[in-house]
Amino acid sequence: MRLTCPLCGPRDRREFYYSGAAVALDRPGAEAPPEAWDDHLHNRDNPAGVTQDLWYHEQGCCSWLKVTRNTVTHEILAVETVGGDSTAGGVA
Amino acid sequence: MPDLIAKPALGLPPLTHAGTTLAEAALPQITAIAPFPGQSAAVGTALGLTFPAPNCVTEAGEARLVWAGRDLAFLLGKAAPEGLPAAVTDQSDGWVALTLSGPQAVQVLARLVPLDLRDMPRGQAARTALNHLPLVLIAEGEGAFTLLTFRSMARTAWHEIGEAMEKLAARAALTP
């Protein structure tokens, strides 16, 4: 399995650490009811099809990545950096 | 300030198999430079180098700026000036530099590094792994590489590379 890191390019799976569902990015608001927090912390879907999860490019650029993939076909549909674009690379 | 005695991480003589040589290189100074948001170009100007794009190295004379991760580069061969618009960390003595050069260097690294290093030109670098060890790989061109890893792992890195060199040479000796 390979993931194409937006910064580093196509890299072997061994360079990445799997963190779990990308639901961690959608934090409930401060006023959200306890049910929303329960959902956020404990409940996960287990889809046969497209899912999104977080991977850490541990042996690479140290970016957190949101990966969209298909659990049935094993297709990687998108890999995006989390927390905005990198400011490095000659771009001010 | 006490007068400390500088010692190499390994102090081993170079190792050669089938015309390919592994050696420890001097690494007098290494500084991590993480520009503050939007300050990459200003950091580059202050250093007299362009802040490198991902997987790249920029150089001017002895000084090199090696991309080392998201919004991070390592400065080699020169001290960082005061007042850079960046988080600056002196990492000298924390890293070891090895060089691997010769006709089998790419094949040796193919056993340890999960990247295709054939035809990787000078000016390219990669933050990746040497087996389980963290690695900053710098292409020197013509099949030569500089390998940076944590100094505490120097002997393991040397052992892993040495073993790959030995096995490749042994296999080559079997083929008439």
Ligand SMILES: [Zn+2]
């Ligand atoms: Zn990466």
